[in-house]
Amino acid sequence: MPGVLSFTLPLRHSNNNYLIVHKSWWKIASLALLVYTIIGGFLLDVPRLHILNETIRNLYFHVAMWFGMMILFITSFVYSIRYLRGFNYKYDIYARQFAAVGTLFGLLGYATGAIWVSVTWMTDQSQSFGSVMREPKLLGAAIALLIYGAYFVLRGSFTDIDKRARVSAVYNIFAFMMLFPSIWIIPRLVGSLHPGAPGNESGNPALNFNDIDSRLRMVFYPAVIGWTLLGVWIATLQIRLQLIREKALLPVK
8 A cells, every 4th residue: 555655646746737737838938938038138139220229129028018918908808798798797807807907018018118219219310308299109009098097997986796897898898999090090190200100111110010120020929929928817817816806796607
């Protein structure tokens, strides 16, 4: 019997380790990709482009975080639709948490973009503070984030759980729809300092993904995946905590 125990216990321990790794592979991948992003983003060689120069490294943070933000907002949007289809309360929790982490990534992306602006537009291009503050892309991004901020204010104004979930789901769909005109459409229809807008299609080709430099691709695409997985990880942790809290108030289907 001692011989059997000494043989089986390590097997059980090994199986548990395998299950942990099997379930958490994407978390491990997220950490590995972000470590690679930080190290590669600061140490690997980048193309010396006009105006951008070394600031092009912000591509791995500013742009990658906004890609993650969009994926998180899309996920929140889908869960709001799923809630309205069957009124399963857990989908409201999912939608809320993914929207919260998406908003966090949006704020981080806005902050890193503001740092980029201060070096490229205001220093190298000698743009005034007033012209930068009237920049359509910045205004559109600020409006989009304010709309999502109002989503959380709206949720806090209801005491009835069912009414809060239904109204919030409808508003979340509206907020997601407003992302596209405020961030992607209107800034491209008017004059803008931002790459891709009329009058500035060239000069900053690092943001044109048709001809993005291969040295940038090596870090940029892993950065997008890494930041997105980190956002999903944070959201799932928040969802689990919220489900535990809500079970005391309402059974979640």
